[in-house]
Amino acid sequence: MSDTLDLLADPIDLTTALVDVRSVSGEEAEIADLVERSLHLHAPHLEITRSGNSVLARTNLGRERRVVLAGHLDTVPINRNFPSRREGDVLHGCGTVDMKGGDAVMLAIAALSENARHDLTFVFYDCEEIEAERNGLTRIQRESEDWLRGDLAIVCEPSNGTVEAGCQGTLRIEIRTSGKRAHTARAWMGVNAIHSLGEALRRLEAYVPRQPEIDGCQYHEGLQAVKISGGVAGNVVPDEAVLTVNHRFAPDRSAEQAEQHLREVFEGFDVTVTDSAAGALPGLGAPAAQELVVAAGGTPVAKLGWTDVARFAALGMPAVNFGPGDPTLAHTQEEHVPVQQITGCFDVLKRFLLS
Known part of the structure; x- marks a missing residue:
């Protein structure tokens, strides 16, 4: 492999x-070194710095607006899908979708950004695929938050080349019931904690999720039981049971409002929040976001999941997902991307940022 990438090559x-550089989460040093060297060689006009295995670069042109482009360098563990292979107009391999196609588009734009229409910041970060505390954006925000600020953030996660606006929030709760142990031969002497979850499950089955429209994008909420645990032996009435529920909520609700909603849905039950992350409003009314939508030439859609756009939204910025690849293929052995989507995303961002 060459010591540098040709950033002026075809994306x-x-x-x-x-894709042909291994970069499983926690092992990004090689690819971060490669990206840093390549930016120094092909984009000397950029201010470039390093944060762990994250590489940050930006223009300082004095433009009216700044657009932040972000992409993670890590992948999930390789699963017999390395190195890449090309079959016609399809590129296969670990990271083709999530999200080295987006990283490549960012690098190609960076190389051409000397006279960009907007000031640009490029954030290539590490450890996105694992716990949030190790996510490179967590460290960058803690140590160098100014590098994440701008008038619009574009996270180049796979979106099938469509602008996916904002993102939904996520909340996990545990519903815990208690009972009394007894031998199952004398079950009437005990109280079955698993049976006590029946009413909570009935409420889940009857639940009708909201589908709010925000900035012309329709979100679809969800409330699902994802785990039930309880019982100590095959001949004992269980005295404890736990039902885990995941709620995906539209960004017009805060995490606190979503929690209050679930406490109302499961009134009378012992509810404990175990994980919570706010969503991100689309922010499509912002001038920079409107320009991107026009450049993309399509209708933006809601992001029906949580992504790092929420981190940028928390800083008061509109944020969208826009990148090549089908997100449903992320993390699969069959990960692949149509090469025309890589070219298409590059062309859109080139129109928006450079023309």
Whole structure:
């Protein structure tokens, strides 16, 4: 492998080169070094710095607006899908979708950004695929928050080349019931904690999720039981049971409002929040966001999941997902991307940022 990437090459070739560098979460040093060297060589006009295995670069042109482009360098563990292979107009391999196609587009734009229409910041970060505390954006926000601020953030996660606005929030709760142990041969002497979850499950089955429209994008909430645990032996009435529920909520609700909603839904039960992350409003009314939508030439849609756009929204910025690849293929052995999506995303961002 070359010591540097040719950032002026076709973004498809750039994607291939990035995919062929192993970068499982926590092992991004090699790819971060490669990205840093390549930016110094091909984009000397950029201010470049390093934060752990994250590489940050930006223009300082004095433009009216700043657009932040972000992409993670890590992948999930390789699953017999390394190195890349090309079959016709489809590129296969770990990271082709999530999200080295997006990283390649960012690098290609960075190389051409000397006279960009907007000031640009490029954030190539580590450890996105694992716990939030190790996520490179967590460290960057803690140590160098100014590098994340701008008038619009574009997270180049896979979106099938469509602008996906904002993102939904996520909340996990545990509903805990208690009973009394007894031998199952004398079950009437005990109280079955698992049976006590029946009413909570009935409420879940009858629940009708909201589908609010925000900035012209329709979100679809969800409330699902994802785990039940309880019982100590095959001949004992269980005295404790736990039902885990995941709520995906639209960004017009805060995490606190979503929690209050679930406490109302499960009134009378012992509810404990175990995980919570706010969503991100689309913010499509912002001038920079409107320009991107026009450049993309399509209708933006709601992001029906949680992504790092929420981190940028928490800083008061509109944020969208826009990148090549089908997100349903992320983390699968069959991960692949149509190469025309890589080219298409590059062309859109080139129109928006450079023309």
